[in-house]
Amino acid sequence: MAGDSEASNIRVAVRCRPFSAREQSEGEAKNALACTNNAVQVLESTRMPKSFTYDHVFGCSDSQEAIFEAIGLHLLDNAMNAYNGCIFAYGQTGSGKSHSIMGDVQNEAEQGILPRACTRLFSRIQEARQEESGFEATVLASYLEIYNEKIYDLLTGGDAGELQVRNHPDLGPIVPHLTECPVESFEEAHELLDFGAKRRAVGATQMNATSSRSHAVFTLQVRMVTSRPGGHIESQAKVHFVDLAGSERQKKTGAAGERLKEGIGINLSLTTLGRVISELTKPGTRSVPAFRESKLTLLLKDALMGNSRTELLACISPSLFNLEETVSTLEFAARCKLVKTSAVKNEQSKTDVIQRLTDEKAVIEDQLRQERLQREELSRQLQALEEKQKAAERALEEKKDIEEQLRLEKQHEMEHQLSHCAEKEQLRQEKEKAMKVEASLTKRLAELAQQEHQQREEARKELELRCRLEDERKQQKDREAELLAQLDALKGIQESIALDEAQLAARREEQHRQREAELAKLGMHFVGMDLDDVPKAPKLVNLHPDPALKGCLVYSLPMGETRIGADPQRCRVALSGLNVAEEVCAVENADNVALSVRSLGEGLVRVNGCVVPEAGQSLQDGDRLAIGRAYIFRLQVPEAGASKDEATPDDFEHALEEISACAQINPEWENGVQKAMLLVKSDFGDEAANKLLRQAKRASEACEMANGVLQMMPLKLTDGVRRFELSILFNAQGLPEVCVVARRSGEGNCQPVAGIWEVEHFWQDRLPPLFDFLTTFQQHLGADADDAHGDMEETPDMHWESRVWSDISISDFRALLAEREELLRNLKSVQEALDTAQATRPPRGRVSSVLSGWRRQSSWGRSFSPAALLRASTSRLKAEGSPSPKLPQLEDDFQPPPRDHNEIFSSGEWSGGSQKGQRCSKQAKLGTNAGELQAISCIYLELPLQNG
Numbered sequence: 050m051a052g053d054s055e056a057s058n059i060r061v062a063v064r065c066r067p068f069s070a071r072e073q074s075e076g077e078a079k080n081a082l083a084c085t086n087n088a089v090q091v092l093e094s095t096r097m098p099k100s101f102t103y104d105h106v107f108g109c110s111d112s113q114e115a116i117f118e119a120i121g122l123h124l125l126d127n128a129m130n131a132y133n134g135c136i137f138a139y140g141q142t143g144s145g146k147s148h149s150i151m152g153d154v155q156n157e158a159e160q161g162i163l164p165r166a167c168t169r170l171f172s173r174i175q176e177a178r179q180e181e182s183g184f185e186a187t188v189l190a191s192y193l194e195i196y197n198e199k200i201y202d203l204l205t206g207g208d209a210g211e212l213q214v215r216n217h218p219d220l221g222p223i224v225p226h227l228t229e230c231p232v233e234s235f236e237e238a239h240e241l242l243d244f245g246a247k248r249r250a251v252g253a254t255q256m257n258a259t260s261s262r263s264h265a266v267f268t269l270q271v272r273m274v275t276s277r278p279g280g281h282i283e284s285q286a287k288v289h290f291v292d293l294a295g296s297e298r299q300k301k302t303g304a305a306g307e308r309l310k311e312g313i314g315i316n317l318s319l320t321t322l323g324r325v326i327s328e329l330t331k332p333g334t335r336s337v338p339a340f341r342e343s344k345l346t347l348l349l350k351d352a353l354m355g356n357s358r359t360e361l362l363a364c365i366s367p368s369l370f371n372l373e374e375t376v377s378t379l380e381f382a383a384r385c386k387l388v389k390t391s392a393v394k395n396e397q398s399k400t401d402v403i404q405r406l407t408d409e410k411a412v413i414e415d416q417l418r419q420e421r422l423q424r425e426e427l428s429r430q431l432q433a434l435e436e437k438q439k440a441a442e443r444a445l446e447e448k449k450d451i452e453e454q455l456r457l458e459k460q461h462e463m464e465h466q467l468s469h470c471a472e473k474e475q476l477r478q479e480k481e482k483a484m485k486v487e488a489s490l491t492k493r494l495a496e497l498a499q500q501e502h503q504q505r506e507e508a509r510k511e512l513e514l515r516c517r518l519e520d521e522r523k524q525q526k527d528r529e530a531e532l533l534a535q536l537d538a539l540k541g542i543q544e545s546i547a548l549d550e551a552q553l554a555a556r557r558e559e560q561h562r563q564r565e566a567e568l569a570k571l572g573m574h575f576v577g578m579d580l581d582d583v584p585k586a587p588k589l590v591n592l593h594p595d596p597a598l599k600g601c602l603v604y605s606l607p608m609g610e611t612r613i614g615a616d617p618q619r620c621r622v623a624l625s626g627l628n629v630a631e632e633v634c635a636v637e638n639a640d641n642v643a644l645s646v647r648s649l650g651e652g653l654v655r656v657n658g659c660v661v662p663e664a665g666q667s668l669q670d671g672d673r674l675a676i677g678r679a680y681i682f683r684l685q686v687p688e689a690g691a692s693k694d695e696a697t698p699d700d701f702e703h704a705l706e707e708i709s710a711c712a713q714i715n716p717e718w719e720n721g722v723q724k725a726m727l728l729v730k731s732d733f734g735d736e737a738a739n740k741l742l743r744q745a746k747r748a749s750e751a752c753e754m755a756n757g758v759l760q761m762m763p764l765k766l767t768d769g770v771r772r773f774e775l776s777i778l779f780n781a782q783g784l785p786e787v788c789v790v791a792r793r794s795g796e797g798n799c800q801p802v803a804g805i806w807e808v809e810h811f812w813q814d815r816l817p818p819l820f821d822f823l824t825t826f827q828q829h830l831g832a833d834a835d836d837a838h839g840d841m842e843e844t845p846d847m848h849w850e851s852r853v854w855s856d857i858s859i860s861d862f863r864a865l866l867a868e869r870e871e872l873l874r875n876l877k878s879v880q881e882a883l884d885t886a887q888a889t890r891p892p893r894g895r896v897s898s899v900l901s902g903w904r905r906q907s908s909w910g911r912s913f914s915p916a917a918l919l920r921a922s923t924s925r926l927k928a929e930g931s932p933s934p935k936l937p938q939l940e941d942d943f944q945p946p947p948r949d950h951n952e953i954f955s956s957g958e959w960s961g962g963s964q965k966g967q968r969c970s971k972q973a974k975l976g977t978n979a980g981e982l983q984a985i986s987c988i989y990l991e992l993p994l995q996n997g
């Protein structure tokens with residue numbers, strides 16, 4: 050049985066990375082910290098220096114080996130002693146989390162904690178086997194990713210869909226159906242890490258994401274048997290290696306609250322982790338319900354407050370530039386130090402655990418039987434109610450029939466009386482008969498009326514009962530589903546625990562085959578190649594902004610033609626993502642040195658940033674080949690002789706810059722941008738005009754991407770948005786801002802605006818959710834190809850997603866609101882100044898010349914603020930004590946009658962209402978995210994950009 054629990058604090062280490070080459074070249078290498086072996090001091094000029102102490106502090110010169118020796122080894126010792134462990138790396142993007150956890154697996158000196166732990170684990174097991182007779186150990190590995198609050202298995206092929214976490218009272222959190230791979234050596238573990246990295250890279254590239262937005266958890270399960278006199282001891286331990294998402298987003302989310310409000314759960318896990326840690330540090334905290342609020346905290350529950358010895362590695366940057374994030378990481382780490390977990394030695398025999406699980410299953414099966422009985426009983430009661438209701442309906446119909454009959458009888462009688470040819474006797478008889486019928490009907494009617502009163506009362510009660518029963522049935526269904534899920538999870542663990550050696554070996558082989566098949570499906574294989582030729586063959590190696598995902602995808606190009614595209618039947622290299630057509634291009638390999646690429650007519654293919662010409666072009670070692678809008682590869686030609694330098698960390702940025710430099714603005718907007726540039730050039734000079742051009746290229750690219758997403762979505766899921774367009778707005782100072790505008794469908798100029806974003810805001814905060822949404826949609830499509838569209842609408846947690854398409858979020862509008870308020874305040878003070886001075890001489894000329902000067906200037910948007918001008922004029926007037934009787938038309942300029950923003954946008958006034966080059970002021974009512982309308986004054990003009 051499990052031993053006694055032993056409370057210990059989370060051990061916290063801090064690692065400060067060296068300055069990056071970019072920081073050094075861009076003058077950001079200003080040190081903000083001083084590290085000793087267990088303290089970090091923040092050298093800050095503006096605030097008091099802060100000092101934090103931890104269990105370990107590593108500086109930028111500490112090696113991967115040193116980190117492993119200090120914290121990784123500890124985990125390993127614990128695991129071999131049957132204690133669960135967890136190490137999680139926390140810190141802002143680029144602070145060195147993946148470097149510390151994973152490092153460079155291929156390069157022994159640069160391997161991180163995880164590969165080192167794997168190597169040591171297998172050598173320890175080997176040693177124990179040799180030293181202790183009867184010692185046996187089995188290791189199982191699993192690898193998952195939490196992205197957008199969804200758990201994905203990284204060791205399985207295809208679209209396996211998301212997984213759930215369940216919490217078992219004894220066994221802790223478990224993830225049913227997560228692939229557990231038996232591993233026997235570091236090489237096998239390496240293969241899994243590599244496969245997982247490929248899956249992450251493919252997923253992240255497809256949805257234009259980076260791993261800094263997801264959490265990766267690699268888990269090693271060690272099952273050991275040790276011989277002791279009088280029997281043997283079975284023990285187990287689980288060790289999690291957690292590479293968390295970049296923590297700076299947590300703060301951003303927390304501050305703006307925008308993403309959370311929208312329900313985009315990218316960092317819900319991190320915010321919840323922060324809350325859970327804070328709760329756990331409060332004295333006397335016993336339960337922390339917040340655990341249940343995110344997948345990450347649910348998964349790491351044991352690591353944070355249960356059966357585990359846990360280490361936190363807080364990664365920080367030395368740069369003054371990142372100081373704010375660094376201090377927040379140091380504070381988080383300091384809080385973690387106060388958290389206690391209670392590790393238990395996991396010594397349970399396999400038979401005991403299996404027996405306990407069997408017992409639990411029996412209990413659940415029994416509960417399920419009860420539930421089913423209850424379900425039947427509830428169905429019976431509901432059916433009885435239905436029948437009762439039908440009877441009441443029948444009675445009501447009968448009553449109606451009788452009333453109708455009575456009415457007809459009366460009508461008939463009157464007709465008879467009126468009839469000229471009626472005979473008296475016959476009439477009397479018929480009347481008598483009719484009276485009898487009438488009497489009986491009236492009696493029945495009275496009965497029914499009496500019943501009706503009772504029935505109404507009963508109907509009310511029945512309705513209540515029905516609601517209650519239906520409620521109960523729903524709860525019962527949920528309970529049943531929960532019990533079934535529990536049963537399923539228990540069966541899964543039991544099966545896994547019960548695996549014997551032969552089964553483990555068979556599983557290992559089968560899983561290996563599946564992974565190979567998955568890689569082959571993606572084109573990462575050597576089929577059709579002589580194995581001796583493999584090292585000589587040119588390769589396409591992926592570039593990625595995330596160092597952890599860069600170089601994971603390697604496609605060999607055998608001699609002859611290699612087609613690249615989305616169709617796995619026709620293309621050797623099968624990619625899926627935006628603007629990747631069925632067949633994008635063909636790479637011709639003549640002799641492993643001379644290579645060329647030609648477009649196959651569909652999709653987008655670029656070499657070193659430029660679109661491949663129709664005739665095709667030759668390729669050189671080191672060239673960057675961009676396929677669609679997501680994939681960028683670097684060509685490696687091993688036989689090329691003097692090979693160019695290996696990829697550098699900034700390769701991806703460089704490739705992006707090339708693409709931007711060669712990018713063309715969509716011809717549709719080109720003329721408009723040219724006009725805007727001329728205007729900007731004359732008003733603000735060349736630099737501003739060039740900046741505008743760069744932004745316009747970015748916006749054009751963003752629009753193409755967003756429109757690519759739109760094309761793949763049914764209109765009913767895009768909140769009516771049909772198109773994203775490039776647009777240039779001028780702010781109150783006449784400065785241009787390149788924006789992306791989302792438009793709903795409409796005729797000609799009347800295409801209502803659904804959203805406006807500054808181009809960078811669109812790139813950073815809007816495109817990623819659009820891709821997330823597309824991924825979710827495609828997953829639904831995969832799950833239910835027949836009715837995916839209908840399905841999406843029905844899924845409740847999809848509702849928020851319609852918001853990603855449209856909101857008016859350009860931040861300058863808020864600034865404008867503030868500016869307008871200031872302006873109005875100034876106007877008021879001008880007015881007051883004028884009123885005060887009214888008693889004396891009215892200096893009409895001066896005031897109106899100031900104001901009309903301002904009007905003239907502001908209408909041309911010169912680079913001064915109207916507010917500043919008004920302030921100046923106010924103080925001058927005050928100083929002079931010069932009054933003016935009124936401010937003619939000035940306020941009118943700013944306050945035309947408020948109108949609905951859609952009307953303004955769709956009337957064409959917004960986009961085309963003013964003459965070329967003129968900047969006008971308008972007041973619009975703009976919908977905010979929450980749907981409320983705010984009146985704000987925009988001195989914005991959107992230039993008509995569309996040609997013609």
Ligand SMILES: Nc1ncnc2c1ncn2[C@@H]1O[C@H](COP(=O)(O)OP(=O)(O)OP(=O)(O)O)[C@@H](O)[C@H]1O
Pocket residue numbers: 065066067069109140141142143144145146147148149260261293294295296364595596597698
């Ligand atoms: N201690 C270190 N020594 C040398 N290089 C480092 C160190 N820490 C980080 N780096 C380098 O800095 C870059 C960013 O590091 P890394 O990818 O590990 O950051 P991260 O925190 O995992 O970022 P993300 O949250 O985006 O995944 C990498 O190129 C990495 O090699």
